[in-house]
Amino acid sequence: MHRLIPEGGASNSATREVPLGASVVSVGRTPGNVVVLDDRELSKRHAEIVPAANGYLVRDLGSSNGTFVNGRRIKEQRLSSGDVLELGSARYRYTDASEPTAAGGAQAALPVAILPASPIDRTTVLAASTSATLVAGRAVRDLEQLRILYDRVRVAFEAVHSLLEVTELRQLCDQILEVTWKLLRAETGAVLLFDSQQQLVPWAHKGLRAEGERVVISRTIVEEVMRRRAAVLASDALCDARFGSAQSIVMSGVRSLMCVPLSRGEQVFGLLHVGNSKEVGAFTAADLELMTGIGAGAGLALANAFLAQRLADEARTRESLGRFLSPVLVEQVLSKALDLKRGGQEAEVTVMFADIRGFTPLTERSEPTAIVALLNEYFDQMVEIVFRHNGLLDKFIGDALMAVWGAPVAHVDDAARALQAAHEMQQTLASFNDYRRDRGLEPIAIGVGLASGRCVSGAMGARRRMEYTVIGDAVNLASRLAGIAKGGQVLCDEATQRRAGSAVGMRSLPSVQVKGKTKPVAIFELAPPADARR
Numbered sequence: 001m002h003r004l005i006p007e008g009g010a011s012n013s014a015t016r017e018v019p020l021g022a023s024v025v026s027v028g029r030t031p032g033n034v035v036v037l038d039d040r041e042l043s044k045r046h047a048e049i050v051p052a053a054n055g056y057l058v059r060d061l062g063s064s065n066g067t068f069v070n071g072r073r074i075k076e077q078r079l080s081s082g083d084v085l086e087l088g089s090a091r092y093r094y095t096d097a098s099e100p101t102a103a104g105g106a107q108a109a110l111p112v113a114i115l116p117a118s119p120i121d122r123t124t125v126l127a128a129s130t131s132a133t134l135v136a137g138r139a140v141r142d143l144e145q146l147r148i149l150y151d152r153v154r155v156a157f158e159a160v161h162s163l164l165e166v167t168e169l170r171q172l173c174d175q176i177l178e179v180t181w182k183l184l185r186a187e188t189g190a191v192l193l194f195d196s197q198q199q200l201v202p203w204a205h206k207g208l209r210a211e212g213e214r215v216v217i218s219r220t221i222v223e224e225v226m227r228r229r230a231a232v233l234a235s236d237a238l239c240d241a242r243f244g245s246a247q248s249i250v251m252s253g254v255r256s257l258m259c260v261p262l263s264r265g266e267q268v269f270g271l272l273h274v275g276n277s278k279e280v281g282a283f284t285a286a287d288l289e290l291m292t293g294i295g296a297g298a299g300l301a302l303a304n305a306f307l308a309q310r311l312a313d314e315a316r317t318r319e320s321l322g323r324f325l326s327p328v329l330v331e332q333v334l335s336k337a338l339d340l341k342r343g344g345q346e347a348e349v350t351v352m353f354a355d356i357r358g359f360t361p362l363t364e365r366s367e368p369t370a371i372v373a374l375l376n377e378y379f380d381q382m383v384e385i386v387f388r389h390n391g392l393l394d395k396f397i398g399d400a401l402m403a404v405w406g407a408p409v410a411h412v413d414d415a416a417r418a419l420q421a422a423h424e425m426q427q428t429l430a431s432f433n434d435y436r437r438d439r440g441l442e443p444i445a446i447g448v449g450l451a452s453g454r455c456v457s458g459a460m461g462a463r464r465r466m467e468y469t470v471i472g473d474a475v476n477l478a479s480r481l482a483g484i485a486k487g488g489q490v491l492c493d494e495a496t497q498r499r500a501g502s503a504v505g506m507r508s509l510p511s512v513q514v515k516g517k518t519k520p521v522a523i524f525e526l527a528p529p530a531d532a533r534r
Helices: 143-163 169-183 219-228 247-252 285-321 327-334 359-364 368-388 414-438 473-484 494-503
Strands: 003-006 025-028 047-052 055-060 067-069 072-074 076-078 084-087 090-095 112-115 127-129 188-194 200-206 215-218 231-235 256-264 267-276 345-356 392-397 400-405 446-462 465-471 490-493 506-512 521-526
Touching: 055 067, 143 169, 143 285, 169 188, 169 200, 169 267, 169 285, 188 215, 200 267, 215 219, 215 267, 219 231, 219 256, 219 267, 231 285, 256 285, 267 285, 345 359, 345 368, 345 414, 345 465, 345 473, 359 368, 368 392, 368 400, 368 414, 392 465, 400 414, 400 473, 414 446, 414 490, 414 494, 414 521, 446 473, 446 494, 465 473, 473 490, 490 494, 494 521
Parallel strands: 112 215, 446 490
Antiparallel strands: 003 090, 025 047, 047 055, 055 076, 067 072, 067 084, 084 090, 127 231, 188 200, 188 267, 231 256, 256 267, 345 400, 345 446, 392 400, 446 465, 490 521, 506 521
8 A cells, every 4th residue: 555654753744644546645734735734834725646557656846945855855746665755844755555544653564464364163262361350369378389480470460560661553552562582482473453444454473483474363352352342372283172163273284373352442453472382381361461461551552642643633733723723613623513525615703804004014114024924913912802802813814814604614703803802803903003103113003994795605715725715805805905005904895794783893884895896885984982093
């Protein structure tokens, strides 16, 4: 399977593998890309991976910081297995090999195979153990044997406890095998985890010595472990009559094996398998109980690792979505209560545009760094106001801000909320200007325009570039009204005034002719806050 695998390194912003299929995979820092990376070095739509004959092309989409393959900046290049792809601080290795697909990372294909089982009448395990059977056992009269058992249990407890400190999946799977090797006479071993398609995928192996060797696992045993949700012990599985009809065991050549589910409660994350092809009865009933304990501890450690991974993913998604959605809407997206999939649907919305008056002359007489600092400070405060009134930040257009109420979630008072937000923006700007004057900086003024109507909202665009936005006549009209609003003014159309009702104070102004409209448009002005036009 073709995929991009995160390269090692703490500075790598790529944390999850990217499977490649028949669709174009876009990479960037904004929602709407197939792969979204929280990386300021990336462009909104940075690059894409495109299926080609017997492989894939990587294509830069005009990014500012470029796309690199094996350290060389490219515009378009065919990928070869082993190539290192760099996009900002994200580093991937491209491979066309069949590799693990469980969440959280990947590595080169492992020499682990599950042999298919032939039809059988029944399967009987030699012994099975669940965590529920881990109770006080029979008395041990041999003090030396008791000491040995105690030492093994103590080492097992300490080793399993150390697993709980590991949250990186690859490292955790390797350490599960290391713990097992300290306690059992295993010759080979493997850890397999279920992927998103509920297929077992090898994540770690141990004990192979020669080139071309494989850890071979019987599907018959795997199915028995999953059916019983219990650790299974098989002694001399190669020739035991009770497994004689299971061709997969005969093919495996394993004379002694144990297999335990890695689970937490009802959730099974995968399997731990150990085998010995040289000794009959290499594992005992005491080993089986120890294996069961290791499986229980490893299951808890895996649950912690997957939780840590999910929380990290949610944090990155939350930060990304938080750039244009209010915190309330971000939580709805994360909880699946709100869907931002590609496509559009009609909605009654109120659209706001806010422009800085005289911004072009201001840029001509100011240093670029001062303009950037001004916009960052200004937008920080304005966006917080939009979110506080449950609006959606649609986009920044130069010095202009576009916000929407009514999509993706509608409220009966969306128009009133939008006008209240505009009023607060003008009030906040007055305080912001006082702060700028105190620092010897030039004050600014904004004009705000709002319009309401039926628009199409959703994640729109081509696969190369998608954004959540709204499209419709109200968008154009709000932009026109913002263009004619003077500094300190908040203008809106009749639809917005009518929907807001008496919730905000408005006064009628003479109708104006705006571009795109055949007839003059009735407009209203929101009562300006004190000192808004200073």
